[in-house]
Amino acid sequence: MASPPLQLPIVQNWSCHNCGGCCRQHLIEITDAERQRILGQGWTAADGIPADQSPVVWFAGPPWKRRYRLAHRPDGACVFLNDQGLCRIHAKFGEQAKPLPCQLYPYVFHPSGRKVAVSLRFSCPSAVANRGTPVGKQLDALKSLAAQVVPPHAERIGPPAISPRARVDWSDFLRFVGAIDEVIAQPGAPLTSRLLQAVSLARTIGEAKFDAIQGSRLSEFLELISGAARVEPTALEDFEPPSRAGRLQFRMLAAHYARRDTFEEAARGWRGRLRLLKAALTFARGSGKAVPLQPGFREVAFATLDEPFGGLSDDADSILTRYFRVKIQGLHFCGPAYYDVPFVEGFYSLALVFPVVLWIGRWLAASDSRTNLTTDDVSQALAIADHHHGYSPVLGSRSSRRRVRLLTHDADLERLIVWYAR
Numbered sequence: 263m264a265s266p267p268l269q270l271p272i273v274q275n276w277s278c279h280n281c282g283g284c285c286r287q288h289l290i291e292i293t294d295a296e297r298q299r300i301l302g303q304g305w306t307a308a309d310g311i312p313a314d315q316s317p318v319v320w321f322a323g324p325p326w327k328r329r330y331r332l333a334h335r336p337d338g339a340c341v342f343l344n345d346q347g348l349c350r351i352h353a354k355f356g357e358q359a360k361p362l363p364c365q366l367y368p369y370v371f372h373p374s375g376r377k378v379a380v381s382l383r384f385s386c387p388s389a390v391a392n393r394g395t396p397v398g399k400q401l402d403a404l405k406s407l408a409a410q411v412v413p414p415h416a417e418r419i420g421p422p423a424i425s426p427r428a429r430v431d432w433s434d435f436l437r438f439v440g441a442i443d444e445v446i447a448q449p450g451a452p453l454t455s456r457l458l459q460a461v462s463l464a465r466t467i468g469e470a471k472f473d474a475i476q477g478s479r480l481s482e483f484l485e486l487i488s489g490a491a492r493v494e495p496t497a498l499e500d501f502e503p504p505s506r507a508g509r510l511q512f513r514m515l516a517a518h519y520a521r522r523d524t525f526e527e528a529a530r531g532w533r534g535r536l537r538l539l540k541a542a543l544t545f546a547r548g549s550g551k552a553v554p555l556q557p558g559f560r561e562v563a564f565a566t567l568d569e570p571f572g573g574l575s576d577d578a579d580s581i582l583t584r585y586f587r588v589k590i591q592g593l594h595f596c597g598p599a600y601y602d603v604p605f606v607e608g609f610y611s612l613a614l615v616f617p618v619v620l621w622i623g624r625w626l627a628a629s630d631s632r633t634n635l636t637t638d639d640v641s642q643a644l645a646i647a648d649h650h651h652g653y654s655p656v657l658g659s660r661s662s663r664r665r666v667r668l669l670t671h672d673a674d675l676e677r678l679i680v681w682y683a684r
Contacts, residue, residue: 381592
């Protein structure tokens with residue numbers, strides 16, 4: 263049976279530039295077949311693999327159903343990462359010899375009716391910078407990867423719910439996706455205004471019933487309510503600051519996005535967990551100074567991070583616009599791609615990435631004794647935040663989902679978008 267066609271993001275380039283970041287940030291779980299293949303490759307100290315260390319370790323599961331991962335060095339790097347930022351497996355045996363997760367990154371594939379939507383993880387700096395070959399010119403390679411991860415009969419997988427009380431078929435679901443994408447893609451207005459319009463559109467969608475509105479009528483309805491939700495840039499001055507409760511919830515959310523979840527951190531055991539607990543208490547109070555959660559951050563007063571930082575440059579606006587469009591077009595914000603949450607809730611969570619990125623960017627700038635936000639600050643903050651978005655179990659927990667509901671119910675989401683874009 264032929265594989266379903268791919269729906270590619272229209273605004274993205276990517277090629278690996280050997281920064282080695284993914285080899286330091288991610289634990290790579292492998293299948294037993296991959297384990298046998300790697301052990302059979304005969305790695306020795308002459309290849310750079312320590313003689314006293316197996317390149318594959320058992321990390322979970324009972325003896326009769328063990329789970330394995332690639333080993334890491336004490337500094338957190340994968341044991342196969344060499345001094346030039348290259349994978350030793352790739353260099354010696356070719357890309358196809360690497361574990362499948364390593365071949366896939368940063369691409370992800372999500373069933374989308376008769377097609378498979380392709381998205382990317384922006385934890386990769388090359389994805390953030392849009393460096394490399396246009397995704398559209400990588401079709402053959404992407405088809406090969408998709409064939410290995412997309413389940414058989416993926417076209418039978420139904421679309422995510424629109425809201426807890428509303429479901430539609432794939433054709434109408436993709437109309438909702440297209441409507442949100444069109445709002446974000448509008449030229450002229452700053453992303454802040456476009457995001458507010460998209461959030462307003464999502465609110466209306468979440469409150470409406472669509473039993474009698476389908477097909478072309480649904481497209482007309484979405485166009486109508488989208489236009490009604492338009493926010494003029496001059497109206498941004500009328501937004502109130504986030505509420506006290508909203509700031510508390512946001513700090514806790516932003517702190518999780520700003521964490522450094524790597525093998526090196528996990529290896530610290532109870533000391534690392536105690537450090538995170540102390541940091542969480544500091545963020546809950548919101549007074550004094552923010553405790554650094556990873557390299558690049560210094561202690562900075564919480565009050566400093568709430569001061570204006572000069573807003574977004576055109577380049578930063580463009581980067582974040584591309585990020586949101588890739589995530590929306592790739593269905594990388596709801597359903598199986600995002601903790602199985604409905605469309606509306608998933609978009610709210612995605613919209614919260616905007617103030618999170620600007621908050622982390624401010625922290626990076628303040629750590630460098632600056633009060634202006636640069637494009638590099640935003641790029642680095644986006645890579646930090648997207649490392650977690652959709653992949654950290656905490657963000658899919660009941661408490662985290664409740665936090666999103668609280669922020670959206672009281673309109674603090676919109677206030678946060680405007681507040682941190684100043």
